[in-house]
């Protein structure tokens with residue numbers, strides 16, 4: 001629909017409200033806004049319509065083995081070259097934890113274009129079609145038994161020079177702008193609200209409302225979710241007004257994922273022995289997936305920058321604590 005930020009957030013909130021599955025939308029929430037800010041007119045005309053039509057499905061190629069939290073140490077290399085077909089980059093290296101790469105058609109990625117510059121200053125931002133010869137995608141099975149992310153290998157992959165976003169060696173600036181869009185979506189209270197609903201359903205079916213210890217923990221979690229929802233609304237309002245998110249948005253990601261994790265823990269504990277079994281289980285005549293929120297929240301504390309890294313950001317950029 002090509003919505004402005006305020007309506008895009010409202011649209012995602014409505015989908016979540018009705019429990020609709022979220023399509024792989026990294027093109028819409030990340031690549032599109034980034035191209036509008038940093039792409040050339042030619043890139044906008046080439047990529048934006050295909051993002052909106054769903055023809056292009058994007059995945060994010062940042063992390064590498066040994067380059068996760070310390071992302072700027074990444075080593076996937078792109079070397080400039082030129083031949084009769086035009087200027088291009090030759091890419092070699094490996095990405096990992098690339099969510100849904102097996103279903104995507106394109107990858108946006110950070111590559112090293114200058115090995116001698118300071119870490120952040122030798123990185124460029126490239127767009128690449130996953131059908132390009134030399135790319136191998138190998139799905140990884142998660143703890144939950146699902147194939148959700150992949151290893152992506154690049155072996156002499158030719159990427160046209162016009163797929164460079166921003167200036168050569170200027171990819172870090174583009175990547176940081178794009179993270180801003182990601183942060184608000186990572187702070188959504190919906191996962192916690194959903195898990196809390198599961199907990200309420202379990203409490204009803206197992207008559208846990210009469211257990212004062214359970215009720216004390218459940219009530220505290222309800223209040224935590226209310227706090228999270230209020231904090232999310234405040235940050236979402238900043239985005240809706242078209243303003244950049246402050247560094248303090250890191251607290252939203254921490255609060256969202258850790259509240260979700262606390263609920264997941266109580267859900268698994270309250271299912272007694274079935275809390276140790278993966279998948280849907282019948283409990284007192286009702287179906288529960290006791291471990292799903294615990295698995296989901298454990299990875300939520302890692303992806304999008306781990307909670308330890310978010311705490312470092314708060315310490316340095318918000319609280320001004322010494323390094």
Ligand SMILES: Cc1cc2nc3c(=O)[nH]c(=O)nc-3n(C[C@H](O)[C@H](O)[C@H](O)COP(=O)(O)OP(=O)(O)OC[C@H]3O[C@@H](n4cnc5c(N)ncnc54)[C@H](O)[C@@H]3O)c2cc1C
Nearest residue numbers: 060061062063068069097098099299302303304305306308
């Ligand atoms: C479900 C899931 C989906 C993901 N999807 C994608 C994706 O689509 N694209 C992509 O590029 N990446 C993706 N990632 C990767 C994710 O961004 C990284 O896992 C994350 O940044 C951490 O990097 P790492 O795994 O290398 O851990 P490391 O950086 O090796 O960290 C290991 C541990 O050390 C801690 N640590 C590291 N440095 C510090 C420090 N300076 N101070 C304090 N503690 C520190 C970390 O917090 C962590 O607990 C995904 C990850 C998950 C779990």
